[in-house]
Amino acid sequence: MTEILVLVDHLEGAVRKPTYELLAIAKRLGTPSAVFIGGADKADAAVAAVTKFGAEKVYVVDDAEIKGYLVAPKAEALQQIAAQASPGAILISSSAEGKEIAGRLAVKLDSGLITDAVDVQVDGGSPVTTQSVFAGNFTVQAKVTQGTPIITVKPNAAAPEEVAGAGTVENVTVTISDSAKKAQVVASQPRQSSGRPELTEAAIVVSGGRGTGGDFSEVEGLADSLGAAVGASRAAVDSGWVPHTFQIGQTGKTVSPQLYIAAGISGAIQHRAGMQTSKTIIAINKDEEAPIFELVDFGVVGDLKSVLPAASSAITASKG
Numbered sequence: 001m002t003e004i005l006v007l008v009d010h011l012e013g014a015v016r017k018p019t020y021e022l023l024a025i026a027k028r029l030g031t032p033s034a035v036f037i038g039g040a041d042k043a044d045a046a047v048a049a050v051t052k053f054g055a056e057k058v059y060v061v062d063d064a065e066i067k068g069y070l071v072a073p074k075a076e077a078l079q080q081i082a083a084q085a086s087p088g089a090i091l092i093s094s095s096a097e098g099k100e101i102a103g104r105l106a107v108k109l110d111s112g113l114i115t116d117a118v119d120v121q122v123d124g125g126s127p128v129t130t131q132s133v134f135a136g137n138f139t140v141q142a143k144v145t146q147g148t149p150i151i152t153v154k155p156n157a158a159a160p161e162e163v164a165g166a167g168t169v170e171n172v173t174v175t176i177s178d179s180a181k182k183a184q185v186v187a188s189q190p191r192q193s194s195g196r197p198e199l200t201e202a203a204i205v206v207s208g209g210r211g212t213g214g215d216f217s218e219v220e221g222l223a224d225s226l227g228a229a230v231g232a233s234r235a236a237v238d239s240g241w242v243p244h245t246f247q248i249g250q251t252g253k254t255v256s257p258q259l260y261i262a263a264g265i266s267g268a269i270q271h272r273a274g275m276q277t278s279k280t281i282i283a284i285n286k287d288e289e290a291p292i293f294e295l296v297d298f299g300v301v302g303d304l305k306s307v308l309p310a311a312s313s314a315i316t317a318s319k320g
Contacts, residue, residue, distance in 0.1 A: 002030035002088030003057070007078065007101065008050060009093040013042025017201055018093040020053040020160035022153060025120045027161070029127055030088045033057040034167075035081055037074055040064070051167035053160055059085075059172050071097055072180035075104035080174045082109060087148060089127050091120070094152040095200075102152045111147025118157050118256055118277050127151060132277050137269075155201040156256045156279075199246070202229035204259045207248055207275070209233035211264020211285060211304055214241040218308035219263055225315040231255065231275075233265045249274035263304040267292025284308065 004026035009016045019034070026032035034055035036046045040062045047058045059081050066073035078101065082090060090105065092098040094116050106113035117129035128143050129151055143149070199205065206228050208219035216230070223230045231253075232246040248255055250270040260278035265271060267283070267290055275281070276295055283292045284300045284307045293299045300307055 003033050003085050004030040005059075005078070005082065005085060005087045005090045006032060006034050006050075006055070007074075007090070007092045007098070008034050008036045008038075008046060009095065009098065010036070010038060010042075010046060013038055013046050015046055015049040016093075017160065018095075018153075018155045019050065021155065021158045022091045022093065023050065023054040024158040024161045025153065026089075026091055027054050029120070029122050031056050033059065033085065033087070035059045035061070035078060037061045037063050037066075037077055039067070047167070047169055051165070052162055054163045055167045056165075057168050057170065059170050061172050061174055066176050066181070068185050069181050070183040070185065071100045072104060072183065073176045075101050075108060076176050076180050077172075077174040078105050079108040081172060082148060084172075089149040089151060092150070092152045094154045099152050102150050106147075106150045109147055109150070111150055112144030113150045113152075114142055114144060115152045116254070117151055117153045120151060120153060120157070132273075154254065154256050154277075156203060156258060196223065197227070197229045199229045199231055199248075200253055200255055202255070203257050204228035204261075205231050205248075205255050205257045205275070205278075206261045206263065207231035207233065207265060208236055208242075208263050208304075209265030209271075210235040210239070211266075212236065212241070214239065215305075216242060218305055218312075221312045222261070222263075222308045222315075225312045226259075228259075228261075229257075233268075233271050262292055262296075263308060265292055266290050267295060 006022045006026050009019045023032045032054045034050040043060045061077050092102045114129045119130040127149050204226050206223040208216050231248040232242045237247045250273040254274045256277040258279045260275050260281045262283045281296045282298045283296045284304045288301045
């Protein structure tokens with residue numbers, strides 16, 4: 001079968017969930033192979049992780065000489081591996097860095113690029129993607145018609161699949177041009193962790209809007225009982241109630257979780273554009289005419305300050 005390359009998304013060697021989802025998609029298209037670009041001391045753990053989720057081969061690139069530079073060296077490394085492997089497709093997570101790498105790689109390989117796919121299937125031997133476009137008003141299918149298909153995929157597009165067996169490992173030495181090393185990170189600010197999942201990767205998201213009145217305690221309580229991430233509408237962010245990093249919508253982040261709970265959010269088109277590809281949507285709103293109810297799978301007409309604590313208590317009780 002044709003080899004399908006998956007770029008491993010990791011943080012200091014700890015493989016992130018979107019990589020496992022990409023490996024599940026790669027298995028539909030051909031033979032999954034992973035590309036790990038990172039420290040040699042982190043490689044063994046990363047290899048064990050990706051082979052557990054289906055990688056039949058792992059290309060390992062020691063990043064000792066390119067660590068600290070921006071995305072260009074990673075694109076060159078992928079280009080050289082692709083020239084060696086002649087893959088049927090290259091899958092990359094739809095993070096900001098992932099899309100930048102994919103764009104540079106597409107130029108280097110003279111290949112077509114599709115970004116922000118929410119599903120990838122195979123049709124006639126070629127990958128066919130599903131995307132949500134024009135602020136979420138349309139769903140389209142597309143395929144690459146030139147070169148090696150390069151596809152970035154949003155988190156939660158597939159369920160990770162553990163497999164039995166072990167993959168082979170190939171250590172790869174790459175040559176990085178001087179031009180790829182012109183942009184370098186000279187300082188960084190560590191993120192303060194809330195202990196909750198990353199918003200764009202979370203399987204469950206609980207969001208609050210204007211209806212919270214600025215008090216997100218009920219939203220956060222339900223999120224914590226579910227192990228979910230916390231999101232917000234633009235109205236809540238513009239009011240200064242939560243940081244912009246929480247914002248979901250056309251001018252914020254796009255999420256596609258298995259479960260999305262909207263509390264006190266009216267459902268303006270700008271917000272819907274950022275969450276309407278969620279697999280299951282639940283809304284809680286006092287206004288039974290709120291536009292969000294046109295989109296949901298389940299709706300509750302009621303006060304979120306009563307509904308959310310009751311739901312949190314029931315969930316907590318069921319666990320224990």
